[in-house]
Amino acid sequence: MTRQYSITLLPGDGIGPEILTVTVDVLKIIGQQFDIKFNFQEALIGGSAIDATGNPLPEETLTVCRNSDAVLLAAIGGYKWDNLPRHQRPETGLLGIRAGLNLFANLRPATILPQLIDASSLKKEVVEGVDIMVVRELTGGVYFGQPKGVFATETGEKRGVNTMAYTESEIDRIGKVAFEIAKKRGNKLCSVDKANVLDVSQLWRDRITSMATEYPDVELSHLYVDNAAMQLVRAPKQFDTIVTGNLFGDILSDAAAMLTGSIGMLPSASLGLEKPGLFEPVHGSAPDIAGQDKANPLAQVLSAAMMLRYGLDEPEPAQKIEQAVLAVLDQGYRTGDIMSPGMTAVGCQSMGEALLKVLES
Ligand code: IPM
Numbered sequence: 191m192t193r194q195y196s197i198t199l200l201p202g203d204g205i206g207p208e209i210l211t212v213t214v215d216v217l218k219i220i221g222q223q224f225d226i227k228f229n230f231q232e233a234l235i236g237g238s239a240i241d242a243t244g245n246p247l248p249e250e251t252l253t254v255c256r257n258s259d260a261v262l263l264a265a266i267g268g269y270k271w272d273n274l275p276r277h278q279r280p281e282t283g284l285l286g287i288r289a290g291l292n293l294f295a296n297l298r299p300a301t302i303l304p305q306l307i308d309a310s311s312l313k314k315e316v317v318e319g320v321d322i323m324v325v326r327e328l329t330g331g332v333y334f335g336q337p338k339g340v341f342a343t344e345t346g347e348k349r350g351v352n353t354m355a356y357t358e359s360e361i362d363r364i365g366k367v368a369f370e371i372a373k374k375r376g377n378k379l380c381s382v383d384k385a386n387v388l389d390v391s392q393l394w395r396d397r398i399t400s401m402a403t404e405y406p407d408v409e410l411s412h413l414y415v416d417n418a419a420m421q422l423v424r425a426p427k428q429f430d431t432i433v434t435g436n437l438f439g440d441i442l443s444d445a446a447a448m449l450t451g452s453i454g455m456l457p458s459a460s461l462g463l464e465k466p467g468l469f470e471p472v473h474g475s476a477p478d479i480a481g482q483d484k485a486n487p488l489a490q491v492l493s494a495a496m497m498l499r500y501g502l503d504e505p506e507p508a509q510k511i512e513q514a515v516l517a518v519l520d521q522g523y524r525t526g527d528i529m530s531p532g533m534t535a536v537g538c539q540s541m542g543e544a545l546l547k548v549l550e551s
């Protein structure tokens with residue numbers, strides 16, 4: 191029987207619409223091949239939502255997302271909106287949808303593709319074989335803790351405040367996701383914190399440590415975040431799965447992404463306890479190349495594969511998409527961000543066509 195999924199598309203800003211167009215074409219073909227019917231609807235987020243409604247996350251967008259099986263987001267932001275007050279910034283829309291859909295677990299894989307190994311800024315022998323999954327807590331920590339704001343002190347001087355806070359239950363639920371993922375991968379989990387200085391991190395470390403007894407097969411280690419940053423660039427192959435809080439995860443996942451040299455290739459998944467999950471590329475909206483057919487659509491396409499695997503429990507079509515991406519790289523097609531001598535330079539659309547050709551063959 192045909193499976194049906196309702197998918198909300200959030201093209202957002204910059205290169206978002208172009209890379210999402212390619213991805214929808216890929217999903218349509220995959221749907222035919224696997225007897226899946228995707229019902230797509232589009233909604234506004236980020237700068238384009240600000241322009242249309244004054245709000246980076248209109249209520250209607252949240253409603254449409256909540257009523258769907260999965261959300262596929264492209265990218266948000268651009269110079270045009272950078273100087274608006276915080277509640278009207280595109281980033282506020284992104285944080286709002288994470289919180290609004292309760293997407294507390296953010297999965298950011300950093301996998302070196304052999305075809306692109308020379309794109310890394312690190313030595314080949316350091317990065318060859320790197321396959322890391324960063325599990326970042328996404329709806330708590332200093333991003334959301336109260337109090338926050340800029341307040342006047344008694345002397346009239348301004349004081350900016352954010353609060354890094356985690357409850358036990360917030361730590362436990364992200365810990366569980368991370369242990370489960372580590373179990374399905376290399377059975378190694380490294381928890382990253384700053385327990386030598388921060389109380390919130392000590393609680394984090396204690397809870398994660400106490401969970402380890404439930405996962406006897408998973409080898410648990412702990413690193414302070416400064417050391418983790420160093421180890422990531424010194425010897426990244428020591429890592430399998432990393433679990434960490436919101437801010438540390440933001441920073442370390444960028445560093446991990448850069449190990450691959452091709453941040454334009456990396457997908458991500460944001461999950462809650464229930465559907466819908468949200469799936470988006472790690473890269474941003476690249477306003478400097480928007481609308482010029484230069485963007486690399488592959489991270490968005492791989493985000494659709496993550497959507498199938500983690501959001502819809504459809505691992506087979508997910509794998510087919512991932513294989514198609516490897517195939518077009520094997521055929522030598524490269525967008526500008528991953529171009530190297532001897533390869534065939536293509537734009538966003540042609541990369542999409544090459545993918546469709548592989549999928550149809
Ligand atoms: C990310 C981004 C966001 C974050 C910004 C755009 C709000 O850097 O997804 O990593 O800090 O979480």
Ligand code: MG
Nearest residue numbers: 440441443444
């Ligand atoms: Mg970031």
